[in-house]
Amino acid sequence: MKPSDLNLLHSVSVPTIHPDGTRAVVSATRPDFAADAYVGQLWSVPLGGGTPRRITQGFADTQPRFSPDGEVLGFLRSVPGGKPQLYAVPAAGGEPVRLTDSKMGVSWFRFSPDSAQLVFSSRVPAHGRYGTVDGVGPGAEDPRLISSYKYRANGAGYTADKRVQVFLLDLPALDAEPWIAPVGRAKEASGQAGDSADGGIGGDFPEARQLTHADADATSPVFSADGKHVLFTAALHSGADEDLVSDIYALALSGTEPERLTNTAVESETLLGVSEPTPSADGQWLYFLAQDLSGTGKDFVARNTALYVLPAGSDGPARRLTDPEDTDLAEGGIVPAGESEVLVFNRTRGSVELLQIDAGGERRVLASGPLVVQGAAAAAGAVVVSYADGTTMGEAALLEAGGLRPLTDFSAQLRKDTRVAPALEEIHPSRDGYPVHGWVVLPEGPGPHPVLLNIHGGPFAQFDCAYFDEAQAYAAAGYAVVQCNPRGSAGYGQAHGRVIKEAMGTRDLDDVLAFLEGVLAAHPELDGARLGVMGGSYGGYLSAWTTANDHRFTAAIVERGFLDPLSFTGSADIGWFFGPEYTGTNTDQVLAQSPMARVGDVRTPTLVIHSEEDLRCPVDQAQRYYTALKQHGVPAELLLFPGENHELSRAGTPWHRRQRFEHVLRWWEQWLKPGNA
Structure with missing residues (x-):
C-alpha cells in the first residue's frame, strides 16, 4: 500500500447479535482524507447467508448494541467536530433518536436486563473549565493546583477536573411524535431564541441521573443480572493515588454508597488491578479481569491478565480461573455466552485466540491460528467475532464447527488496489x-x-x-x-x-x-x-x-x-x-x-x-x-x-x-x- 491508500483500511467494531440469532450488526470505520477524520456507519450482517447492508448514514456511528429484548439498537454517533452521543433506533428500522447531550461525549453504554433503562459513562467537566462558562476559554481558566501523581493522561489531557462518571436514563418511546421547532409567530410567542436541529424527543433529551460523584474515574458500568445494581470499575480506596489497584463496585439503584467487591481482604500479599465486570447470563456469577500487582500495588511489569469469578452478590474471595504464567487475557474484554460461560481473548505468540471458560475453569479453544480475534458476541446459540488476519484489518465472521465463516469483506478494495x-x-x-x-x-x-x-x-x-x-x-x-x-x-x-x-x-x-x-x-x-x-x-x-x-x-x-x-x-x-x-x-x-x-x-x-x-x-x-x-x-x-x-x-x-x-x-x-x- 501507499500512504494515499490509508482510506482503504477498515476497522470493524465488536459485533452485536440480535437475540433471535438472525443477524449481527457491526460498525465499519475508516480514515477519510476529505473529512480528515474517521468516518463509518453501522452494517446489518445476516447470519444465514446474504449480503451485508449499511443501515445508518451518520458521520461516525460506532459501538452498536441490541437491547436484551431485541426491540432497540443503541449506538454512539459523532457529527463533524462533535463528541459521541448516545442514540437509539428501533431494531426493525427507523430514524435514530438522540438520547444524550453530554458536553464531553459518551464513551460507553449498556442496557438494563429488562431493556427499559441504559447506563452510560461520560466525563463531567468542573465548573469554569472546558467552556462551561461563556467567555472563559482555556487560557483564561483558573490555575490548577496539583497535589497528586495522577492528574493527566495521554489523549485526555488533565483528568482530575473532568472525571468519568456513571449515568442512568430511562429509554423513551422511540415512536413518539418528533419535536418540531416553532417558527414565526409561534416562535415569538414561545420566547425561544433559537431552534434545535437535533433536540431529542419532545424538543429535549431524556433526563439522565448521575450515579457516581467521586473524585475518580468510574468506568465500564453494567447492570447486575437482576437489574437492581450498577457495577463499575474505579479506584476509590485509601492510597489510590499511589498505586495501580482498581476494584469493582456495586451501587444499588435505590442507594447512595457503592459497595467494594474486590481487594477486600484486610491483609493480602496480592493486590489486583481489576477491570471488565461481567455478570453471567444466568445471574449466578460475576466475572472480571485482573492483573496481580503484588503487595506493592505497582508491580505491573509484564503481568498477564487473568480471569476471575465471584458468586453473584458476594464480596469474595474471588477465584482465579486462568494461569497468568501462560494465558494473557489483556485484549477484548469478557463476553457472556450460554448460561454461565464467558468468552475471553488470549494473546499468544503473535495471535489472539478465542476461549470459552466456565465458572469451574474449564476452557475450550473456539478460534485460533494465524488471526487476531478482536471482539465477539453470543446469542441464540450463535457466536460472531470481529477479527483481523494477514489480508485484512477487520472483518466479521460466524463461528462454525469447521472454524470461522467470513460474513463481510470490507478489505476487498484494499486487496484489489494494493x-x-x-x-x-x-x-x-x-x-x-x-x-x-x-x-x-x-x-x-x-x-x-x-x-x-x-x-x-x-x-x-x-x-x-x-x-x-x-x-x-x-x-x-x-x-x-x-x-x-x-x-x-x-x-x-x-x-x-x-x-x-x-x-x-x-x-x-x-x-x-x-x-x-x-x-x-x-x-x-x-x-x-x-x-x-x-x-x-x-x-x-x-x-x-x-x-x-x-x-x-x-x-x-x-x-x-x-x-x-x-x-x-x-x-x-x-x-x-x-x-x-x-x-x-x-x-x-x-x-x-x-x-x-x-x-x-x-x-x-x-x-x-x-x-x-x-x-x-x-x-x-x-x-x-x-x-x-x-x-x-x-x-x-x-x-x-x-x-x-x-x-x-x-x-x-x-x-x-x-x-x-x-x-x-x-x-x-x-x-x-x-x-x-
Whole structure:
C-alpha cells in the first residue's frame, strides 16, 4: 500500500447479535482524507447467508448494541467536530433518536436486563473549565493546583477536573411524535431564541441521573443480572493515588454508597488491578479481569491478565480461573455466552485466540491460528467475532464447527488496489540460544532489498500476524521489513516479559539483533549493507539504544521515544511508576539503561518523530535527544506533529498519518535508496 491508500483500511467494531440469532450488526470505520477524520456507519450482517447492508448514514456511528429484548439498537454517533452521543433506533428500522447531550461525549453504554433503562459513562467537566462558562476559554481558566501523581493522561489531557462518571436514563418511546421547532409567530410567542436541529424527543433529551460523584474515574458500568445494581470499575480506596489497584463496585439503584467487591481482604500479599465486570447470563456469577500487582500495588511489569469469578452478590474471595504464567487475557474484554460461560481473548505468540471458560475453569479453544480475534458476541446459540488476519484489518465472521465463516469483506478494495505482501513467520536463536519469534515481509522482485528492522512499542506488547499498514507501506516501497517479539514482549508468558525488568536494553537488544542476523542469513535476496532501524515508544527507546551500541545501521528513525528515564519520571503521565518499575530507582542503574546518557556514542543518521501533545512520552524527550545528536555531529532531523498525541501512527488524523508515512519513506529513500544501490 501507499500512504494515499490509508482510506482503504477498515476497522470493524465488536459485533452485536440480535437475540433471535438472525443477524449481527457491526460498525465499519475508516480514515477519510476529505473529512480528515474517521468516518463509518453501522452494517446489518445476516447470519444465514446474504449480503451485508449499511443501515445508518451518520458521520461516525460506532459501538452498536441490541437491547436484551431485541426491540432497540443503541449506538454512539459523532457529527463533524462533535463528541459521541448516545442514540437509539428501533431494531426493525427507523430514524435514530438522540438520547444524550453530554458536553464531553459518551464513551460507553449498556442496557438494563429488562431493556427499559441504559447506563452510560461520560466525563463531567468542573465548573469554569472546558467552556462551561461563556467567555472563559482555556487560557483564561483558573490555575490548577496539583497535589497528586495522577492528574493527566495521554489523549485526555488533565483528568482530575473532568472525571468519568456513571449515568442512568430511562429509554423513551422511540415512536413518539418528533419535536418540531416553532417558527414565526409561534416562535415569538414561545420566547425561544433559537431552534434545535437535533433536540431529542419532545424538543429535549431524556433526563439522565448521575450515579457516581467521586473524585475518580468510574468506568465500564453494567447492570447486575437482576437489574437492581450498577457495577463499575474505579479506584476509590485509601492510597489510590499511589498505586495501580482498581476494584469493582456495586451501587444499588435505590442507594447512595457503592459497595467494594474486590481487594477486600484486610491483609493480602496480592493486590489486583481489576477491570471488565461481567455478570453471567444466568445471574449466578460475576466475572472480571485482573492483573496481580503484588503487595506493592505497582508491580505491573509484564503481568498477564487473568480471569476471575465471584458468586453473584458476594464480596469474595474471588477465584482465579486462568494461569497468568501462560494465558494473557489483556485484549477484548469478557463476553457472556450460554448460561454461565464467558468468552475471553488470549494473546499468544503473535495471535489472539478465542476461549470459552466456565465458572469451574474449564476452557475450550473456539478460534485460533494465524488471526487476531478482536471482539465477539453470543446469542441464540450463535457466536460472531470481529477479527483481523494477514489480508485484512477487520472483518466479521460466524463461528462454525469447521472454524470461522467470513460474513463481510470490507478489505476487498484494499486487496484489489494494493499488493498485500505475505508475512513469513520465522524463528531464529538469540545470542544465548533463546528462540526469537517474528516475521519478515518481503517486497516484490529478486533483490537485493534494503532492510528495515522495526521494533514494537510497549514493551509488553506484541507484533502479530494481522495486516499491518506499516509493514505493507514499506514493503510496497521496496524494503524488506523484519519484526519480532523479543524478550520483554507479551504473548509468550510472564517470564519472557519480565526478563527486562530493571534491565532494559539487554536481552531485548540481543534478541532483535540476533533475529535480524538470522533473517539475513536465511534470505540472500536481502542487502545486509543497507540496514535501517525504527520503532515507536519503547520501540523508539530500543532503536536509539541500538544505534548507541551497534553501528551497522545506515540510518534510524526514533519515534515518540522513551529516551531519558530520569526526566520521564516527572514529566510523563505514567512517569511516576513506569520508570521506577522498568529501569529501577538507583541513578547509576537508570543511566546504564538510558539512550540519552549514551547519545554521544551514536553515529547513525537519525530522524526523530514526535507529537506535540504526547503526554505518554512528552515532546521534550525528542527535543533533547535531537539536540544532543546535532551537538555530537550526527545528521539528524526532528519532525513534530501539532495537535497529535502518542497515538499518531495508529489514530492520528488521516492527513497527519499520511504525511508521517511520506516523511518516513522520504528519509529511507535518502539514506537507503532502494533500487539505486
